[in-house]
Amino acid sequence: MNAFLPVMLNFFMSLIILFIAIKVYNIYRRKYLLWFVFALFLIPLLFLYSLVEILYLSKISPYAIVAYPAIIIVVEIATIMAQKNLFSSLKTEEAEEYKLLLREDIALIRAFEKIANYFIGRISTLIGIKNIEDVLEECIESYPILTGCYIGMDEKLKTRAMEENIGEIKEENMERLCEAFSYLLTKLIDLYAAFVPYREIVEGVEKEISKIEGKIIKYFVPFVLFKIVLEPFLRECKSDELKSLRLAVDIKGIYINKKGGIEYHEIYRYDVAAREEKFVKFLERMLAVLGKRGELEKNITEIFRKLPNNVKEEIYRYEFIKKLPRGILDEEKIVLMSKEKLIEELIDRKKKLEEAYARLAEAKLDKMKSNFVDIIAHEIKTPLTSIKTYTDLIRKGKLGRINKLQKEKLDKVAKNIDRLTKLIDDMLQIPSIDSKELELRKEIFYVKDIINKILDDIDEMAKEKKQKIEVNVEKQLTIFGDKNLIEKAIKNIVTNAIKYTPEGGKIFITANNEGSYTHISIKDTGKGIEKDDIEKIFEPFYSKEGGIGLGLAIAKNVVESHGGKIWVESVVGKGSNFHILLRREK
């Protein structure tokens, strides 16, 4: 393995860190930063040394390795010095700026400071800085948190002293700050509005607000909603309109002053949803009073659309648009709703598509299964017919005499050929396998007839297991259906009953009249079927005891093809009772 690659990568990484440290130092030029830069400068050098040591020095002397801890010690001392310097500078008054550097409340103060300075710059030439200082003093009186704000020599609002006094960052502080600065801005706007149309003021504020960084923009939302979106309309109101509006807007914490300016108090103490609710309430009352429905909504919509993107993004969150009264931002509402609807529809369609795919895959699999069984069955059946024909010819001595032993063996062959043929016929009779409907030759026949025939066929089998079969079938009871198939279905169930009933057990076959149906029941005293298996036993090829698992599937298929019903009741250890319901007459 080569150490060259990791050493070079480490070298470049440490260079990046050094580069950033130098960049910060270029901005701040503080002593503690210089220590950091020095420490970080040694690290890439350490990796360069490492390279030289690997290539040359390790071959000369093991003492070369001592340089590593030595350099590391220097780096660590430099880091400690840097931290110590930073710590002591943080403790001193002049270094407060670092303490405040990353705080959200400071960012908020500076953002408000910038907007305030925008107004002060414009108003001071019109009314003189003295008046602005008076306004500031009044604000400090109302909101002591503003203590420390002052107008500097350059006729700009300074907040540094205030930043230093603000103490720990707290949610409460943020609320008070927003409240206080909103009040100050309202006062400044009121002064400016005496000289400039309010709409023009709004444009300037929007420009300033668009520069505010993302993380604190949320604090400006009430200011934007009330002062930028709504106030322009209030400022244009006639005095009587304004009077009725002032009476109508009875919302806690929000007031309209005589000039049409909106003042709000303690609004930041509410959460976003509550603030939005207050705004919507205000808006609804304003629309009701001003009564210029249509035109007013259109103008408010226009203002909403012109808002800076950073504010819009913040405002349009939390489904705010949906809460607005009709006529305001209707298109956006439609887009939003159609978007939601579209998403819902897409989810729905996706679900349907997945279901369709699943069905298709199942159908394909079924078809493949069916084709496979069909082909295999027919391919086996053809040679089987010829084997059977020749076996019969030989057995009957048509192709020359055979001895007793040969005849015995050939009888066995013939018997097995019959079994095989039956099995193939069974397989072809399951629609889910060969996808063909059963061809039914329906007629009315007596149940007794088929039961007797079945008993003849299975008699030997039952005797072998010393089982007793009790039959109780009404003589005149009939079924309308394909005699052969129904006989086969019942025979399959009876055969199963014999198979799963222990020696000496009993099987009861009963049939009786149930309205227009004949109810046949085959009950055994076998080991019964477990609850989990009851639903599965009618599925093709489901077998727990080594059989092929087609008997019950065929029975179910035959009964259901006749519009009948088949089910089973079973108690493990006591036995099962199969029920068949079939139509009696046409």
Add this chain to the structure above:
Amino acid sequence: MFRTLLVALTIISLILPVISYRYFIQLMKLVKIRRANFLLAGTMTVLTGYIFFLLPWIFIGNDVPEIRIFSYYIILIGLIILVYGVIKIYMDWKEVIK
């Protein structure tokens, strides 16, 4: 002699980070720098790599190239964490500084 000197220097170089960490904690009480945990995690990883780097020299007096490379990679991980942390902190600062 060589190993004694190395062990002595290593011990010093491991005591100093403890002092440094104490200052760091004090500083964090004053200035809650976001993502400062990255600085801590990165430095700890680099130190781990450094310890691995010195282990063969201290205990067997020789270089074991595999351990050396392994330690370089650990240091690399530490530096990557540091770079990430430093960049993020710088971006935060930049927003406020401007």
